[in-house]
Structures are given as C-alpha cells and as structure tokens.
Amino acid sequence: MYSQSHVAADFVSTFGDTLSMTRKLFQTTDPASQPFIISGSGTLGWDIVAANLVEPGEDVLVLHSGYFSDGFADCLATYGAKVTQLKAPIGTKPQLPDIEKALSEKKYKAITVTHVDTSTGVLSELKDLSALVHKVSPDTLIIVDGVCSVACEEIAFDEWGLDGVVTASQKAIGCPAGLSISMFSGRAMKAFESRKSPPASYFASMKNWGPIMKNYEAKKPSYFATPSPQLIHALNTALTLILAKPLSERFAKHIETSDKIKKYISDLGLNQVASKPEEQAHGMTAIYLPEGIKATDILPALGKAGVIFAGGVHKEIAPKYIRFGHMGVSSLNPERGDIEKALQALKSNLVALGYKA
Amino acid sequence: MYSQSHVAADFVSTFGDTLSMTRKLFQTTDPASQPFIISGSGTLGWDIVAANLVEPGEDVLVLHSGYFSDGFADCLATYGAKVTQLKAPIGTKPQLPDIEKALSEKKYKAITVTHVDTSTGVLSELKDLSALVHKVSPDTLIIVDGVCSVACEEIAFDEWGLDGVVTASQKAIGCPAGLSISMFSGRAMKAFESRKSPPASYFASMKNWGPIMKNYEAKKPSYFATPSPQLIHALNTALTLILAKPLSERFAKHIETSDKIKKYISDLGLNQVASKPEEQAHGMTAIYLPEGIKATDILPALGKAGVIFAGGVHKEIAPKYIRFGHMGVSSLNPERGDIEKALQALKSNLVALGYKA
Numbered sequence: 001m002y003s004q005s006h007v008a009a010d011f012v013s014t015f016g017d018t019l020s021m022t023r024k025l026f027q028t029t030d031p032a033s034q035p036f037i038i039s040g041s042g043t044l045g046w047d048i049v050a051a052n053l054v055e056p057g058e059d060v061l062v063l064h065s066g067y068f069s070d071g072f073a074d075c076l077a078t079y080g081a082k083v084t085q086l087k088a089p090i091g092t093k094p095q096l097p098d099i100e101k102a103l104s105e106k107k108y109k110a111i112t113v114t115h116v117d118t119s120t121g122v123l124s125e126l127k128d129l130s131a132l133v134h135k136v137s138p139d140t141l142i143i144v145d146g147v148c149s150v151a152c153e154e155i156a157f158d159e160w161g162l163d164g165v166v167t168a169s170q171k172a173i174g175c176p177a178g179l180s181i182s183m184f185s186g187r188a189m190k191a192f193e194s195r196k197s198p199p200a201s202y203f204a205s206m207k208n209w210g211p212i213m214k215n216y217e218a219k220k221p222s223y224f225a226t227p228s229p230q231l232i233h234a235l236n237t238a239l240t241l242i243l244a245k246p247l248s249e250r251f252a253k254h255i256e257t258s259d260k261i262k263k264y265i266s267d268l269g270l271n272q273v274a275s276k277p278e279e280q281a282h283g284m285t286a287i288y289l290p291e292g293i294k295a296t297d298i299l300p301a302l303g304k305a306g307v308i309f310a311g312g313v314h315k316e317i318a319p320k321y322i323r324f325g326h327m328g329v330s331s332l333n334p335e336r337g338d339i340e341k342a343l344q345a346l347k348s349n350l351v352a353l354g355y356k357a
Numbered sequence: 358m359y360s361q362s363h364v365a366a367d368f369v370s371t372f373g374d375t376l377s378m379t380r381k382l383f384q385t386t387d388p389a390s391q392p393f394i395i396s397g398s399g400t401l402g403w404d405i406v407a408a409n410l411v412e413p414g415e416d417v418l419v420l421h422s423g424y425f426s427d428g429f430a431d432c433l434a435t436y437g438a439k440v441t442q443l444k445a446p447i448g449t450k451p452q453l454p455d456i457e458k459a460l461s462e463k464k465y466k467a468i469t470v471t472h473v474d475t476s477t478g479v480l481s482e483l484k485d486l487s488a489l490v491h492k493v494s495p496d497t498l499i500i501v502d503g504v505c506s507v508a509c510e511e512i513a514f515d516e517w518g519l520d521g522v523v524t525a526s527q528k529a530i531g532c533p534a535g536l537s538i539s540m541f542s543g544r545a546m547k548a549f550e551s552r553k554s555p556p557a558s559y560f561a562s563m564k565n566w567g568p569i570m571k572n573y574e575a576k577k578p579s580y581f582a583t584p585s586p587q588l589i590h591a592l593n594t595a596l597t598l599i600l601a602k603p604l605s606e607r608f609a610k611h612i613e614t615s616d617k618i619k620k621y622i623s624d625l626g627l628n629q630v631a632s633k634p635e636e637q638a639h640g641m642t643a644i645y646l647p648e649g650i651k652a653t654d655i656l657p658a659l660g661k662a663g664v665i666f667a668g669g670v671h672k673e674i675a676p677k678y679i680r681f682g683h684m685g686v687s688s689l690n691p692e693r694g695d696i697e698k699a700l701q702a703l704k705s706n707l708v709a710l711g712y713k714a
Contacts (some may be wrong), residue, residue: 052648178585228535
C-alpha cells in the first residue's frame, strides 16, 4: 500500500483503532490497562518489561519451560535484575507447589511465565498460577511471554489478574513480523511510574512511548519514533478479522484442531516433547523423531513436499525433534487442508526414511 | 507478499544480499565494517550506539544542530554516558574551531553528529569534521545520525573514516518504515568487543545481533529474534533500485532539485530555518512562514490541495515554520511533477492567506 504520513489524520485514526482492538484481543476493559505497539520483534517485549517494570537489584522469578525462558532471564539480567530460574525437566513446566515455595522464600518484584514455549510446545496454565501469586505474594507483578499464545490460547487479562503480556505480530495474530505488541495492567503502570531509577532503555522506554500510545488512542498525532504505517494497517486488518467472531470460538477451534493433530501423532507412535496432555500447546506441536531419524534428514524432504516444519531450538535436544505450527488460518480454516497435507507428508516421509508407523 | 519463514533458504539469501547491498549504499568495501538491519525505527540506532559503543561514565560530545541531537543525547545518557552538548544557534551547526576546542578539553569516547537534522534542515559537513577528529582526537569514534541523509546526501564511509552511521528505512531509501539500518567500522566493532561492561541493552545488543548478521550475510540461517521478511524484501527491492545507477548521480540529482526549491522559496521572499546555503540539506527544506501566517493555518489548506508538508518539530520555533521533504522519487523523477505541484500549492495558499509574494 501507499505509505501514509505517521501523523496524517487517517493513519492516526487507524493506529488509535488498532490500540483499542488490542484491548479486546486481551479481553481487558479496565481503562487503566495500557497497550503498546512498537516497531520491533517479540523480543523487544522482554526489554520493555526488564527496562521499565524492574529496577536494578530487584529479584525476578523466571518460570522455565524451555529455551525462551533463558532468553527472558538474560534480558532481565541485562537491565540489572537478580534472576532466579525455577527449572522443570525438558517437556514440562514448574508446578504450583514449587512456585509457592519459591515465592515464600524471597520477595520478587515480578514473576515471568512463558505461556507457550515455542521450543518445547509446553503450555503453562495462567489462571491458577495468577491466583496463587496474588494469594502468596500479592505485590509481585505477573508477566506473561505470550509470543506463541496470544490469539490462539485464551488470555483473560483482567479476569485472571495479569500485569503484563508481551507478544509479536507474526504468530497467531497473523500479521507480518515487525511489531512488538504488549498490554500492561494499571498496577504494572503504577509500578513503572513509582520507580526510583529512570527507565533503563531509551527505545523500549514506557516513559517515551506511554504518552504516544495514549495520544494515538485518543486520535491525536504524536511523535517519539516513526511507527510503520504499513505494519499498523496490516495489524488493524488482522485484528478486525480476529474480532469479527467471538474469541471463545477461535480458542475452541484451535483446541479441536490441536487434539486431532496430537491424536494423529500418537497413533503414528511418536511422542511429543511436551509430555503431559494438559501441558500441550494448541497452536503448535513439538514432536520427537523416531530413533535413527534426524531433523536434518526429514526437514528438507518435507520442504520438498511443500510443507514447512521447523527444526528444534532447545539446545539439549535440538537434533531429535521437529516443530509443527498450526495456529491461525491453518487451524481456523480446515477447508484449506493445510493440516491434513502436513500430517500426511510427515507420515509418508518418515516411512520413506525407514520408519515403521 | 506471502510470508516466508525467516530461516527458509530463499529468505536467508534475500537478507544476505540486502546486507551486502547496504555496504554499497554506504560506499564501504572494508570487510571489517559491519552492517546491522533490525526491526525497529530509526531511533533504535541511537540505542545501538549508546548501549554498545559507550560504557557508563564515558564522555560523549554531541554536536547539536536541532531537535534530534537532544534525542540522541537523552538516549546516550539513558545508558550511562556523560554527555556534553556543543550547541549552535537555531538554524546553524557547531563550527570546526569550536569542535576542535571542545575535543582538546576532554577525552571523548565518541562524537555524534546529525548529518541532516529533520527539525531544522541543517546539513552537517562530515568529511572535514572527520578529518579534524582523526587529527586532534584519534581515539574518538565518529558517529553519524543519518536518518534524514542516507541515500540522498553523499556518505563515503571508508574514505571519510566514519565509525558509525545509523539510519531508517522510510526516508530517502524509500522502503516502508520499520527497519533500523546501521553500519559500523572495524574500529567501532573493536571498541565494542573490548568493552569492560556487558552491552547495556538486550534487543539492541551487538553481542546478540552481530553473529546473526554475519551468518545471514554468509547465507546461513540464524536466530536471535524474528526479522520481518516483508520489510527485508522491500528493503532489498529499494536498495536494488538505488544501486542500479551510480550513487553520485543520485546525490547530484538531489542537489539539483534542492537548489531549484531553495531558489523558489527565496524568490517567494521566504527564509529557511537553515540560514547558510552551505548548511542546507538537499532532501528537505525547513521554511519560515511569513509574519502572521501560522503552520496550523496553512498545513490543512495544503493537505486539501493534496500536498503534505510537515509541521515544525523544533520546540522553540515550532508554530513559525513548515517542512518540505523532497527526497527519493520526488527529486529523482521530475516527470512526476511532485515538486512543482507542492511549490505552486505553497504559493497559492500563502497568497490566499493574505501573503503578498
């Protein structure tokens, strides 16, 4: 599309509507909640949290369910947080009693959880976790990495009492990559406003971006750094499509498709990296390959069949598994046949490599 | 376009070629130079400089030629630099003797210069400035904010001995907004590698992005944070168009068009914010309005005529001037008639508001 000026009335209106729709995506109606949409990748969301909500020397508890928890922990440490990681064996997540114990041992400014860890396909439950944190450590901010979950797993921001969810445009939202999208509670914004030290980042500073987001949502032009009119328009379109139907239908459809995929994988005799059914994501599946078949053998063969699976990214098990993304259109529009095509290609290529299904 | 996987061979090749073309855009052939292309806005380039090339407590000299120098100074201070601003009266830039004096008084880790300050249209000369710095303070890194200059003003990175130029995709490069594009010298990369403290940002960290950029340029897939295939493709196309003709022609054409615009403005009896001809940018013109006519009167009228001028952003003079961008296609393709249309609309709307041209 033709590029608009980032302060033209048309674009200001589009950006403002996009921010308002982001509230709906997160199911928040609390006017104190604050959305941020900034040019960047999902990773930038970690910087927004680490540089604004945590001050140097403060403790953060990172719930570890895969590779991406290590990244979030590194980012927090970069800005001076003292990070404690609560690790679970690969393919599982930290359990509530262990989290309760950890929270009772130290005063944490924030706890972070990866809603779906893209490296393992492990789904973390948020509702009971949030209730636990509110009960045993009520001042602790509850921060969710929702890069691989927003728009395919339910997130009831207000109802569950979350304080921050950071995500990106290119996964289940179905917009091109290039936008960091996040939502923070009134409580998180107060924690930011009452910090003693200035924000530890410039580009990821809530002080710099907060007034801009408020102005755009009030349909007033405003400038800190140039937004991307093309990507904001794409996000506007993506959110309009998502919100045209009840979100509950969208989440239910992802579960339905995911259940079918998990059954097919299991019937094939394959195991998932996420070992417990209640901890399996609904927008992706991480699948252990049969003994003797490597990711580097099967991925190119699948590619030739027109099906893109991803390699493993959890360094301890990377060559042994592959990842199958099934979020957005592929799950919501079964008439496309994407899922069947991918599963059949997986089966036939495993067989071609000598696997007895 | 259809979204590609950021690790698919086709995309890796496109991204690699884009990085190589970026070297040509900056006229650097030194293999030690390192380009970075990261999802973000031009502002992110300041963070890359401030969080990687300067350590907390080190001194930086900021040459002030408008609003954007204040921004760069704020960013540097955020990451702990001790900033000294050398300010010039509005519409001018710091002069070499004053810069020499400042450099002799303190040991600066870096000096920053805004090549073209978008708020004033002031052009800073780089060649003689760089020679001066190399002579009187050879260890000082020379960092250029080239957001409003790259691809419309000459930048001979190697020949002039620059250490860093940061820019964005959406100005003279002619690509949609959403990418931070930068080039650093081998000397700058060494300064980064020998820093005692870790990089002060995570998303803007050269440690995180350096290996990724090297891998993509060597056509190997690599992951730190998800790049935007759509924007990288657009940048690839934009750079292919730019490099299809000699850069010298491109710069000469911008000067030729700019000279005509400046003459028209002067013949209209109007003054530029940039008061000295040798300090006037060639991709934009900042124009003082006649006494009694406000930017808020004429900008909407121009908009109705289908011509977008921008308001003032230099806070001390904002209501008194407007800005005219004439970089990229509008200057390079005079057959479009963009420039004539804009100048005639400016004249007729001034007259309609009572100005006697």
